[in-house]
Amino acid sequence: MSALLWLTWRQHRWVVSGTAIIAFLAAWALVSAEGDNLGNAAMPMNGFYGLMVQLAFGGVIGMFWGAPLIARELEERTYFVAWGQDVTPAKWLRGKAIVLGVLAAVLGAVVGLGDGHVGSRQTWSGFEADPAVQAGYAIFGLALGVFIGLLTRHVVTAIAATLVFFTLSRVLMSAIVRDHYLPVSRVVSRWDGTPEVPLGALELGGGFVDRDLDPVAIPDACARYGNPNSCMRTSGTAVGTYVDYQPIERITAFRFIEFGVYLLLAGVLFALTFRLLRRGGGWKPSRSHRRITSDVPEVQSTPAVAAAQAEG
Numbered sequence: 001m002s003a004l005l006w007l008t009w010r011q012h013r014w015v016v017s018g019t020a021i022i023a024f025l026a027a028w029a030l031v032s033a034e035g036d037n038l039g040n041a042a043m044p045m046n047g048f049y050g051l052m053v054q055l056a057f058g059g060v061i062g063m064f065w066g067a068p069l070i071a072r073e074l075e076e077r078t079y080f081v082a083w084g085q086d087v088t089p090a091k092w093l094r095g096k097a098i099v100l101g102v103l104a105a106v107l108g109a110v111v112g113l114g115d116g117h118v119g120s121r122q123t124w125s126g127f128e129a130d131p132a133v134q135a136g137y138a139i140f141g142l143a144l145g146v147f148i149g150l151l152t153r154h155v156v157t158a159i160a161a162t163l164v165f166f167t168l169s170r171v172l173m174s175a176i177v178r179d180h181y182l183p184v185s186r187v188v189s190r191w192d193g194t195p196e197v198p199l200g201a202l203e204l205g206g207g208f209v210d211r212d213l214d215p216v217a218i219p220d221a222c223a224r225y226g227n228p229n230s231c232m233r234t235s236g237t238a239v240g241t242y243v244d245y246q247p248i249e250r251i252t253a254f255r256f257i258e259f260g261v262y263l264l265l266a267g268v269l270f271a272l273t274f275r276l277l278r279r280g281g282g283w284k285p286s287r288s289h290r291r292i293t294s295d296v297p298e299v300q301s302t303p304a305v306a307a308a309q310a311e312g
Helices: 002-036 045-075 089-111 129-150 154-182 231-235 247-277 301-312
Strands: 185-190 202-209 240-246
Touching: 002 045, 002 089, 002 154, 045 129, 045 301, 089 129, 089 185, 129 231, 154 231, 154 247
Parallel strands: none
Antiparallel strands: 185 240, 202 240
């Protein structure tokens, strides 16, 4: 296994080194922007560029580390040699996944060290500026790229598909799933007051409540108004309003939950990849390919050749 780990580093050291440089530059830009941003509302340009790297870092890992890992072997048919000797496909992938997965998690944590704004990492708008969250994105990106590379068997196609599916997963997670990791809190106020949401909380919407302080739907007679508050109040359908929110104190728990979610997704993708590798699926080298043979074609003996040899 140590030899395989060393070989993995030798094969991927340049792309890993390039990504590491980008990660450290992004972290430096974000952290330095925090110091330069004292008393300013706008983010400095170095912080902006660092934030762009932070948003895309997991996808970069998936596109340039994960997608070519198996796809290049299948596309160039070098897997006959890589998987046809003493190293099985599962052992080959396990060694590479250990090295690249650890490096991706470490670099992801580095990227998550800053956010470009003083203290804003403890706000919901800076949710993704966290080492654990970025490490989860990086591991998931790697697993996604490897899985898609095995399915497509073409490097360029795998890179494009990894970008699409990684972006889709991030959008769906942030827009639909993330806000409901834990049950929401609710503040209710009657008509003589206004719901007071705690400072820094993430508001998730609201509505009207009935006499039991339960949410009530807006009837059609009131829905046609641009502001149905007056209609709901005069009709007696509701006795007040409510607002659902997630308090700022939960942001650390939410970050670790998101890290766990992406780690679980990465584990599922790796499990599927190993399963497909063991099954073969048409790429598995036959016994005739397990030996490295000479590229010189064998000359068949014919009567003319035999006669020439006899004369010689």
